[in-house]
Amino acid sequence: AQSVTQPDIHITVSEGASLELRCNYSYGATPYLFWYVQSPGQGLQLLLKYFSGDTLVQGIKGFEAEFKRSQSSFNLRKPSVHWSDAAEYFCAVGAPAGGSYIPTFGRGTSLIVHP
Amino acid sequence: DVKVTQSSRYLVKRTGEKVFLECVQDMDHENMFWYRQDPGLGLRLIYFSYDVKMKEKGDIPEGYSVSREKKERFSLILESASTNQTSMYLCASSTDFYEQYFGPGTRLTVT
Numbered sequence: 618a619q620s621v622t623q624p625d626i627h628i629t630v631s632e633g634a635s636l637e638l639r640c641n642y643s644y645g646a647t648p649y650l651f652w653y654v655q656s657p658g659q660g661l662q663l664l665l666k667y668f669s670g671d672t673l674v675q676g677i678k679g680f681e682a683e684f685k686r687s688q689s690s691f692n693l694r695k696p697s698v699h700w701s702d703a704a705e706y707f708c709a710v711g712a713p714a715g716g717s718y719i720p721t722f723g724r725g726t727s728l729i730v731h732p
Numbered sequence: 733d734v735k736v737t738q739s740s741r742y743l744v745k746r747t748g749e750k751v752f753l754e755c756v757q758d759m760d761h762e763n764m765f766w767y768r769q770d771p772g773l774g775l776r777l778i779y780f781s782y783d784v785k786m787k788e789k790g791d792i793p794e795g796y797s798v799s800r801e802k803k804e805r806f807s808l809i810l811e812s813a814s815t816n817q818t819s820m821y822l823c824a825s826s827t828d829f830y831e832q833y834f835g836p837g838t839r840l841t842v843t
Contacts (some may be wrong), residue, residue, distance in 0.1 A: 625774075649830045650832070651830070653834075658837070658839075659826075659836055660822055660824075660834035660835050660836045660837050661775075661779075661822070661832075661834040661835065662737070662834070663831060663832075663833075666830075666831060707774065707775070711830040719765075719777060719780065719790070720832065721828055722774050722775040723774060724772065724773065724774035725774050
């Protein structure tokens with residue numbers, strides 16, 4: 618079965634600084650990969666997804682993520698963080714071949730933005 | 733835009749009560765899901781449904797049941813609410829099993 622790890626529980630950055638949130642997955646083939654964002658008191662919103670093709674994926678709100686097969690990673694990046702980016706971020710993996718077809722979510726990384 | 737709505741944003745119930753959480757989606761999605769979200773534990777799948785009247789257990793189905801009588805509506809039922817079911821409950825729908833659209837969540841408190 619697939620699994621996903623978000624090693625950082627909390628990340629603190631200053632407004633305007635760059636951001637990288639880490640996500641590592643475990644799966645025997647190329648998975649489907651997702652990043653979701655959850656603002657306080659809200660549901661999750663899809664930021665971006667990777668199914669195949671170009672390993673650098675652009676998403677909404679200025680976010681991007683890069684699939685690195687050799688590192689089993691799908692890290693989320695943003696060049697300049699805004700105060701409104703403060704939220705919980707979840708990485709998820711779906712297994713397209715065999716096994717469960719339900720995405721598995723990481724435990725989330727809480728982003729704190731200092732002015 | 734896909735819209736997933738949940739019947740209540742906040743709910744307070746007493747131990748032993750039967751609780752219904754309703755979820756409605758407006759995009760004709762086949763698949764619907766119920767998760768609970770607790771600090772430090774992420775999202776845990778309770779039940780999902782891939783068609784009307786069809787349901788499958790997720791990772792933590794104990795103490796819960798579901799109902800899907802119509803394609804757009806997926807209900808989560810707590811037969812006898814307990815304090816350890818105090819949590820945020822999230823409903824989601826999808827056209828396939830991967831890209832999910834979430835409702836705003838229901839924060840349930842059981843006292």
